[in-house]
Amino acid sequence: xxxxxxxxxNSAPDVKEKMMDDIGIKSIDELYSDVPEELLYTGTLxxxxxxxxxxxxxxxxxxxxxxxxxxCPPFLGGxxxxxxxxxxxxxxxxxxxxxxxxxxxxxxxxQGMLQVIFEYQSLLCELVGMEVGNASMYDWxxxxxxxxxxxxxxxxxSTFLVPSIISPSRLAVLKSYAEPxxxxxxxxxxxxxxxxxxxxxxxxxxxxxxxGVYIENPSYLGFIEENVEDIAEVAHDSKALFVxxxxxxxxxxxxxxxxxxxxxVIGEGQPLGxxxxxxxxxxxxxxxxxxxKMIRQMPGRLIGLTEALDRPKRGFTMTLQTREQHIRREKAxxxxxxxxxxxxxxxxxxxxxxxxxxxxxxxxxxxSRARYAIRRINNLPGVRAxxxxxxxxxxxxxxxxxxxxxxxxxxxxxxxxxxxxxxxxEFPDLDETALYCVTELHTKKDIDLxxxxxxxxxxx
Amino acid sequence: MTLRKYRQADWEEPLIFELGREDRVGxxxxxxxxxxxxxxxxxxEFVPSGMLRTKPAGLPEVSEIEVLRHFIHLSQMNYGxxxxxxxPLGSCTMKYNPVVNEVLAGHPKMTEVHPEQDESSVQGMxxxxxxxxxxxxxxxxxxxxxxxxxxxxxxxxxxxxxxxAYHEDHGELDSRTEIIIPDSAHGTNPASAIMAGYKTVxxxxxxxxxxxxxxxxxxxxxxxxxxxLTNPNTLGIxxxxxxxxxxxxxxxxxxxxxxxxxxxxVMGKCRPGDMGFDxxxxxxxxxxxxxxxxxxxxxGPVGVKALLADYxxxxxxxxxxxxxxxxxxxxKTIGKVxxxxxxxxxxxxxxxxxxxxxxxxxxxASELAVLNSNYVAYKLKELRGLSxxxxxxxxxxxxxxxxxxxxxxxxxxxxxxxxxxxxDYGIHAPTTYFPLIVPEALMVEPTETEPIEALDEFIEAVxxxxxxxxxxxxxxxxxxxxxxIGKLDEAKAAxxxxxxxxxxxxxxxxx
Numbered sequence: 001x002x003x004x005x006x007x008x009x010n011s012a013p014d015v016k017e018k019m020m021d022d023i024g025i026k027s028i029d030e031l032y033s034d035v036p037e038e039l040l041y042t043g044t045l046x047x048x049x050x051x052x053x054x055x056x057x058x059x060x061x062x063x064x065x066x067x068x069x070x071x072c073p074p075f076l077g078g079x080x081x082x083x084x085x086x087x088x089x090x091x092x093x094x095x096x097x098x099x100x101x102x103x104x105x106x107x108x109x110x111q112g113m114l115q116v117i118f119e120y121q122s123l124l125c126e127l128v129g130m131e132v133g134n135a136s137m138y139d140w141x142x143x144x145x146x147x148x149x150x151x152x153x154x155x156x157x158s159t160f161l162v163p164s165i166i167s168p169s170r171l172a173v174l175k176s177y178a179e180p181x182x183x184x185x186x187x188x189x190x191x192x193x194x195x196x197x198x199x200x201x202x203x204x205x206x207x208x209x210x211x212g213v214y215i216e217n218p219s220y221l222g223f224i225e226e227n228v229e230d231i232a233e234v235a236h237d238s239k240a241l242f243v244x245x246x247x248x249x250x251x252x253x254x255x256x257x258x259x260x261x262x263x264x265v266i267g268e269g270q271p272l273g274x275x276x277x278x279x280x281x282x283x284x285x286x287x288x289x290x291x292x293k294m295i296r297q298m299p300g301r302l303i304g305l306t307e308a309l310d311r312p313k314r315g316f317t318m319t320l321q322t323r324e325q326h327i328r329r330e331k332a333x334x335x336x337x338x339x340x341x342x343x344x345x346x347x348x349x350x351x352x353x354x355x356x357x358x359x360x361x362x363x364x365x366x367x368s369r370a371r372y373a374i375r376r377i378n379n380l381p382g383v384r385a386x387x388x389x390x391x392x393x394x395x396x397x398x399x400x401x402x403x404x405x406x407x408x409x410x411x412x413x414x415x416x417x418x419x420x421x422x423x424x425x426e427f428p429d430l431d432e433t434a435l436y437c438v439t440e441l442h443t444k445k446d447i448d449l450x451x452x453x454x455x456x457x458x459x460x
Numbered sequence: 461m462t463l464r465k466y467r468q469a470d471w472e473e474p475l476i477f478e479l480g481r482e483d484r485v486g487x488x489x490x491x492x493x494x495x496x497x498x499x500x501x502x503x504x505e506f507v508p509s510g511m512l513r514t515k516p517a518g519l520p521e522v523s524e525i526e527v528l529r530h531f532i533h534l535s536q537m538n539y540g541x542x543x544x545x546x547x548p549l550g551s552c553t554m555k556y557n558p559v560v561n562e563v564l565a566g567h568p569k570m571t572e573v574h575p576e577q578d579e580s581s582v583q584g585m586x587x588x589x590x591x592x593x594x595x596x597x598x599x600x601x602x603x604x605x606x607x608x609x610x611x612x613x614x615x616x617x618x619x620x621x622x623x624x625a626y627h628e629d630h631g632e633l634d635s636r637t638e639i640i641i642p643d644s645a646h647g648t649n650p651a652s653a654i655m656a657g658y659k660t661v662x663x664x665x666x667x668x669x670x671x672x673x674x675x676x677x678x679x680x681x682x683x684x685x686x687x688x689l690t691n692p693n694t695l696g697i698x699x700x701x702x703x704x705x706x707x708x709x710x711x712x713x714x715x716x717x718x719x720x721x722x723x724x725x726v727m728g729k730c731r732p733g734d735m736g737f738d739x740x741x742x743x744x745x746x747x748x749x750x751x752x753x754x755x756x757x758x759x760g761p762v763g764v765k766a767l768l769a770d771y772x773x774x775x776x777x778x779x780x781x782x783x784x785x786x787x788x789x790x791x792k793t794i795g796k797v798x799x800x801x802x803x804x805x806x807x808x809x810x811x812x813x814x815x816x817x818x819x820x821x822x823x824x825a826s827e828l829a830v831l832n833s834n835y836v837a838y839k840l841k842e843l844r845g846l847s848x849x850x851x852x853x854x855x856x857x858x859x860x861x862x863x864x865x866x867x868x869x870x871x872x873x874x875x876x877x878x879x880x881x882x883x884d885y886g887i888h889a890p891t892t893y894f895p896l897i898v899p900e901a902l903m904v905e906p907t908e909t910e911p912i913e914a915l916d917e918f919i920e921a922v923x924x925x926x927x928x929x930x931x932x933x934x935x936x937x938x939x940x941x942x943x944x945i946g947k948l949d950e951a952k953a954a955x956x957x958x959x960x961x962x963x964x965x966x967x968x969x970x971x
Contacts, residue, residue, distance in 0.1 A: 049818025279800025
């Protein structure tokens with residue numbers, strides 16, 4: 001390049017020359033002498049730039065500005081949800097000491113991050129009612145895949161039962177993880193009135209090969225699964241493990257899985273202080289009971305509390321690394337290396353700020369707003385919300401008649417509102433149904449605007 | 461040069477659970493409007509019996525300032541690229557993480573967008589993702605790709621699933637059962653191959669650190685599904701036999717997988733696609749300057765040659781007349797590996813970086829990364845007790861692996877001790893004991909973003925440690941002393957009787 005780049009301090013000609021002199025070369029190309037000539041790339045990479053800082057801000061912001069502005073957060077959920085991120089969370093995770101550090105393989109100089117992740121693991125356990133949490137998985141979907149594989153390793157069985165009401169994306173990722181390990185995924189039916197898992201169908205699907213039974217609470221379609229103790233019993237009677245996937249925001253109001261027999265708890269930690277970011281980075285939650293056999297089979301990193309060798313002082317370190325790929329290679333419990341540590345740190349700050357009272361209040365506020373929205377939407381002519389009779393937390397189905405979900409959503413977008421996710425392709429049996437989500441960010445005014453806009457759209 | 465007297469902070473910071481008091485809050489939850497309360501009454505009344513949480517979560521009760529101070533204290537007990545001096549951690553490419561990347565990644569039209577939004581409302585998002593993908597395909601010389609994998613190992617798993625799908629499509633799923641991996645490979649390679657249901661076959665390195673061709677020929681056959689390789693390899697040496705290696709694998713019907721961990725050496729200089737690789741993953745958190753965040757999130761996009769394009773995950777981002785959309789039209793797809801589109805926020809940082817450097821700048825970044833690493837290797841190998849094994853007389857690429865075996869034999873000071881002593885100078889340790897084929901390995905990767913002054917400070921510190929090893933080995937072996945804490949009781953951390961992975965467990969343990 002013509003002038004030294006700010007990111008490349010040794011591109012200044014005198015420095016570069018001195019360094020080349022020191023090691024005895026006349027040209028940088030000598031360093032690439034092992035690359036066979038026919039493999040040397042002689043062209044110029046077709047990538048625009050170099051842009052100055054101001055130019056790149058203009059360019060990239062310009063592209064982002066093409067995303068539509070909405071009057072209020074989208075009424076979308078399903079695995080990523082619009083929740084408020086307190087400013088303290090972003091302040092902390094932007095600290096350069098955290099942001100620009102590597103995995104804490106050198107514990108003496110990275111006690112800060114180690115303690116943060118230990119606290120994250122601990123806070124997660126308190127929320128879901130377990131004793132051991134790992135340092136994070138990529139997202140809920142990959143956590144589900146790893147959970148299926150873990151139940152199979154622990155039980156030496158290879159069928160994994162999941163509900164029929166599950167996010168098709170999550171199911172697809174589960175299959176990507178399960179199939180190569182020879183694990184068969186079977187979907188259990190649901191009650192057409194309540195949406196709840198059909199416990200009789202579950203029993204029929206249980207056999208000697210069942211490694212795990214998985215449910216989601218709240219379910220993908222937003223209702224609370226009530227027969228949890230029966231499901232746990234059915235699973236445990238067959239010596240299968242009971243795995244529960246959660247939206248952590250619900251756990252201020254809803255009983256945690258640790259209190260109804262879950263062996264493994266997974267879920268999506270995004271709403272714990274992480275922005276939606278078009279679906280990534282997310283935070284795969286993963287927690288289990290304090291059972292040495294289970295801990296040994298955990299995927300991912302674990303941070304442990306220990307002591308200094310030279311004095312009685314508490315310290316933190318990555319532990320049980322013999323489960324991991326960098327030590328165990330082909331015998332590792334998982335291939336995961338980089339995880340979502342900074343998202344976990346955000347989760348730790350978030351849960352610390354919220355405290356028990358904050359989580360309870362938030363959970364209640366969210367569920368109350370959703371209930372209000374359900375009642376108002378259900379009063380619209382030709383609209384039913386929700387289609388199942390069970391209690392819904394923050395997501396709920398809305399079924400339209402005489403108009404398609406696509407038409408409704410187009411009408412809403414014209415009014416700078418984003419409606420619920422269409423379930424038409426995912427669950428064709430449910431007809432023209434969409435999955436709506438309401439959180440603490442949707443004020444009464446926002447919900448009222450949605451309802452009046454829906455009314456306009458329905459009237460045509 | 462005088463080395464600085466470093467002292468890391470130690471706030472003796474309590475656990476967050478040990479702070480605060482009853483009824484204190486750190487955040488005020490937005491309340492309900494009175495009219496809304498009137499309309500819905502008490503929500504707890506509607507929760508099905510038995511499903512109501514009766515005992516609040518055992519979270520701490522801390523005010524905002526206490527939370528802020530707690531975590532800032534902890535941050536000061538951590539070491540980052542931007543807050544340290546130099547982070548020469550081999551294989552991890554700890555380059556500068558530009559601030560402008562973070563600023564743009566915080567744009568509300570990035571952060572507040574839901575992944576299920578209608579395509580028409582996320583045109584900006586799809587545009588930058590599409591352009592980022594084109595950019596990384598250009599750098600790697602591949603035909604198509606996916607952005608879904610959330611990390612390098614996730615990319616490896618995806619890549620191996622693509623190879624598996626290819627063989628399955630060609631009726632060879634059951635016959636091709638082996639993935640070949642050199643003994644110098646990252647641990648993720650064999651772990652990913654095994655996860656995808658393969659057996660792994662290890663091939664030894666030759667004296668130049670490259671793949672031993674004779675050994676490779678002896679293990680390939682109709683059972684070979686593919687080979688996983690990084691080039692330059694983990695020793696930082698470019699394997700000049702790469703074309704022949706690719707030919708050996710392709711001849712038996714196997715496919716070539718490129719682990720992009722070391723791509724920072726060769727941007728604009730040579731491309732995996734031209735070397736004969738069929739599938740490649742790139743670590744955006746290494747080569748494309750996105751921060752490691754204390755262990756993640758990363759991003760591990762995968763590029764493929766045309767023969768694997770049909771199997772890529774869905775959805776794909778396509779463009780027509782300037783309109784971007786998501787396409788699910790891939791009947792042979794492996795499905796999905798991530799719930800959504802991958803770590804999109806990380807990708808925005810990588811895209812910003814790409815544009816900041818441009819095609820020419822990326823090439824210069826690689827050249828300077830290689831110059832920096834050779835400069836450091838050249839000076840370090842002259843120090844007493846250190847050597848640069850394998851590839852005698854060969855230049856290194858982006859990293860170099862030194863051996864402290866002689867120092868260990870002479871003084872008892874091991875690579876680990878050298879690493880720990882470096883921390884006392886405020887310098888992050890190199891990677892130790894990897895690759896496994898180098899005894900007492902110290903794997904050094906300075907990256908192109910370190911000024912010569914930082915390189916010299918690192919070299920000087922290693923020099924002082926080498927001298928100290930021969931004069932006062934105990935002093936080196938007792939390091940570190942200037943960090944927040946000294947050596948830790950790793951045995952206690954892992955022992956079944958004393959292992960403590962949460963506050964809940966800690967509370968049950970005797971003091």
